[in-house]
Structures are given as C-alpha cells and as structure tokens.
Amino acid sequence: MDDGGEQDEMTEAVMEATFEALSTHGYADLTIQRIADAFPKSKSLLYYHYDDKEDILGQFLDWLVAEFESSVEADFRANPDDPGEALEAVLDQLLPRDLDPEERTFRVAIFSLQAQATHDPEYAARFADLYESIETAIATVVRQGVEDGTFREVEPEPTARLLLAVASGGETRALTTGAEFADFREALDVVVEQTLYD
Amino acid sequence: MDDGGEQDEMTEAVMEATFEALSTHGYADLTIQRIADAFPKSKSLLYYHYDDKEDILGQFLDWLVAEFESSVEADFRANPDDPGEALEAVLDQLLPRDLDPEERTFRVAIFSLQAQATHDPEYAARFADLYESIETAIATVVRQGVEDGTFREVEPEPTARLLLAVASGGETRALTTGAEFADFREALDVVVEQTLYD
Numbered sequence: 001m002d003d004g005g006e007q008d009e010m011t012e013a014v015m016e017a018t019f020e021a022l023s024t025h026g027y028a029d030l031t032i033q034r035i036a037d038a039f040p041k042s043k044s045l046l047y048y049h050y051d052d053k054e055d056i057l058g059q060f061l062d063w064l065v066a067e068f069e070s071s072v073e074a075d076f077r078a079n080p081d082d083p084g085e086a087l088e089a090v091l092d093q094l095l096p097r098d099l100d101p102e103e104r105t106f107r108v109a110i111f112s113l114q115a116q117a118t119h120d121p122e123y124a125a126r127f128a129d130l131y132e133s134i135e136t137a138i139a140t141v142v143r144q145g146v147e148d149g150t151f152r153e154v155e156p157e158p159t160a161r162l163l164l165a166v167a168s169g170g171e172t173r174a175l176t177t178g179a180e181f182a183d184f185r186e187a188l189d190v191v192v193e194q195t196l197y198d
Numbered sequence: 199m200d201d202g203g204e205q206d207e208m209t210e211a212v213m214e215a216t217f218e219a220l221s222t223h224g225y226a227d228l229t230i231q232r233i234a235d236a237f238p239k240s241k242s243l244l245y246y247h248y249d250d251k252e253d254i255l256g257q258f259l260d261w262l263v264a265e266f267e268s269s270v271e272a273d274f275r276a277n278p279d280d281p282g283e284a285l286e287a288v289l290d291q292l293l294p295r296d297l298d299p300e301e302r303t304f305r306v307a308i309f310s311l312q313a314q315a316t317h318d319p320e321y322a323a324r325f326a327d328l329y330e331s332i333e334t335a336i337a338t339v340v341r342q343g344v345e346d347g348t349f350r351e352v353e354p355e356p357t358a359r360l361l362l363a364v365a366s367g368g369e370t371r372a373l374t375t376g377a378e379f380a381d382f383r384e385a386l387d388v389v390v391e392q393t394l395y396d
Contacts (some may be wrong), residue, residue, distance in 0.1 A: 028317070038263055072231065100218055108317065114309075115309055115313035124374060124375050127375050128375035148281075152260060158384065159385075161385045162389055163380060164371075165364045165367030165371065165385050166360065166363045168367035168370055170363045170367070172367070173362075176322060176325045177323075186359075187356065187363050190356055194393065
C-alpha cells in the first residue's frame with residue numbers, strides 16, 4: 001500500500017515536471033533531460049521509470065484529463081447553486097480572456113500533440129477522452145441550469161458539443177494566427193447568451 | 199506579358215502538384231521529390247524555381263486562400279438569390295458531412311502546417327489571411343440574407359466569426375480523435391438554425 005502511495009507521488013511529480021517543461025520549452029524542444037531538470041526528486045529514478053519523452057507524454061495526456069476533471073469538480077463545488085457561474089468558470093478554463101506566456105506555450109505544446117494525434121491512434125484515443133470529459137462536464141452544468149430554470153430548455157449534450165466546438169475553434173485560430181484569445185472569447189459569450197438565455 | 203502568363207501557368211501547376219502530393223502523402227512525408235512526381239511539366243524547371251518543400255508551402259498557403267475565394271465566388275454565383283443555399287455551400291466546404299480519404303489526408307496536412315504556424319510568424323500571417331478570407335465570405339452571405347429577409351437581423355461579422363469557430367472546432371476534434379466529420383456537422387447546423395432562423 002505504501003509503495004502504491006509512493007508510486008502515485010512519483011507519477012504526480014513527473015507529470016508536474018512535464019507540465020512545467022512543456023510550459024517553458026514547448027513540445028519541439030522538450031527532452032527527457034528538460035523534464036528531469038524540472039523534477040525535484042532523484043533524476044535516476046525518472047530515467048529508470050521512463051525510456052523517452054514519448055513514454056512520458058502518453059501518460060501525461062491521461063493525467064491532463066484527470067486534472068481537468070478535478071478542476072471542474074472544484075468549479076462546481078465553488079458554485080453549487082449557480083450553474084451560470086459554474087459554466088463561466090469552465091469556459092474560462094477552456095478559452096480564457098487572458099493568457100500569460102507560459103500558458104500559451106503550454107497550449108501550443110498541446111496543439112503539437114494534437115497534430116501527432118491526427119496520425120497516431122493512441123494519442124487520438126486520449127484526445128477523444130479529453131474532449132468527452134470536457135463535453136460531459138459542460139453538459140452536466142447545462143442540465144443543472146435547465147432544471148433550476150437558470151437556462152432555457154435546451155438539450156444538454158448537443159449544447160455542450162456546440163460550446164466546446166466554439167471554444168476549441170477560437171483557441172485554434174488564436175494559436176495559429178498569433179491573435180489574442182480575447183478576440184475569440186466574444187464568439188463564445190455570444191453563443192452562450194443566445195443559446196442559454198432569453 | 200507572355201512570360202507572365204507562362205509564369206502563372208507554371209505556378210498553378212506547382213500548386214496543383216503540391217495539393218496532390220499533400221493529399222497522397224500528408225505533410226510529414228512530403229518531399230520536393232514527391233511534389234515533382236505529381237508535377238506534369240519539366241522537373242528540372244521545378245527544382246530551378248524552388249529550393250525545398252518549405253519554399254513551396256509558403257506560396258501554397260497563399261494559393262489556398264485564392265482558391266478558397268474563387269470557389270466561394272462560384273458558390274455565390276450559383277445561388278445569387280438564395281443566401282441560405284449559398285451559406286450551406288460555404289459551410290459544406292468548411293465542414294463537409296462526408297470526406298474521402300484523400301480529403302482527410304489533405305486536411306491533416308493543413309493541420310500540421312497550422313501546428314507550425316504556432317511558432318512561425320510567416321505561416322501565422324498566412325493562416326490569419328485564410329481565416330479572414332473565410333470570415334469575410336461568410337459575413338457577406340449573412341449580410342445578404344439579413345437584407346433580403348432570409349435570415350434574422352443579426353450582425354454579420356460576429357455571426358461569421360461564430361460559425362467559423364464552430365466549423366473549425368469541429369474539424370479539429372474530428373481530425374485529432376479519429377471521429378467522423380458528420381458527428382460535428384450537427385453542431386454547426388444547430389447554430390445556423392438558432393442564430394439565423396426563427
């Protein structure tokens with residue numbers, strides 16, 4: 001049991017180091033050496049457990065799904081009776097109005113992983129999980145808002161898919177044209193307004 | 199003047215060969231040799247004009263903007279008095295319900311170029327042009343539809359930006375998760391319906 005806990009702690013530390021290294025160096029310049037540099041524990045332990053950066057990145061995408069889910073749960077807990085606020089908090093995570101340079105570097109790194117996912121079924125399966133997880137989170141808060149009368153009577157799943165597409169399309173455009181996220185957040189706010197409120 | 203015509207013809211043939219090579223091999227496996235293989239004219243002429251594939255791809259993105267614009271003009275000419283149909287035709291180009299394998303390979307290749315655009319300002323400027331061009335085309339047809347009463351009284355530019363984000367987000371999700379385009383076209387149809395029609 002203790003070993004399991006140590007293993008979890010080890011994995012968590014590697015994932016946090018990977019997050020930090022991706023935010024600093026991006027994907028193309030990521031090396032296992034740079035992950036090790038951001039790793040506070042024994043570097044030889046890291047090299048013992050992982051062969052190369054690809055080995056770490058597959059696990060990293062799973063970790064990212066779990067991180068997203070726990071941060072969304074925190075958003076929901078912070079706004080238990082306010083689906084409008086809970087939805088805003090989730091959308092702020094997906095398409096924030098402001099982004100510091102490290103967050104942008106990190107998102108660019110994820111975009112590079114998405115480009116790999118177009119021809120790598122294992123990566124594609126992980127991104128499918130990530131999208132599903134986000135869509136489910138949005139649908140959950142939309143359903144709550146429909147039930148308590150905050151939102152109009154919409155179908156939660158198609159609405160969630162639509163909001164996610166707008167956020168994702170806006171992010172792609174901002175990242176690939178050098179534009180600001182704020183330029184495309186307005187489109188998301190417009191569709192939230194016209195879809196969910198009268 | 200004749201030289202200009204020959205030059206245009208040469209460029210057009212190179213661009214079509216690049217399109218064909220990208221649709222067959224994708225971006226990672228694209229080489230100037232493979233573009234030359236798809237090029238019907240003198241291969242030495244191609245090697246004389248271009249140093250490497252990057253040299254061709256920069257020009258290819260400009261060509262793609264022009265191709266998109268002329269195909270949209272054709273859609274508009276085919277539906278001069280029917281903004282609803284003209285809009286559908288444009289959206290069918292952006293997020294078709296069906297996609298044959300070559301079209302998918304081509305779109306994956308463009309996605310790889312977008313990943314490069316996240317850290318290459320020249321590519322980013324070209325994608326900015328492409329997005330602008332698409333947004334303008336959609337806004338034009340939306341404006342026409344508002345004026346003739348086909349659509350509700352919406353603001354054309356924000357509406358165009360929204361529709362483009364939905365199409366782009368759906369495409370990204372389909373390409374990076376292995377899903378079908380049709381799964382995300384519905385979100386686009388939903389937003390067209392609720393935004394433009396009563």
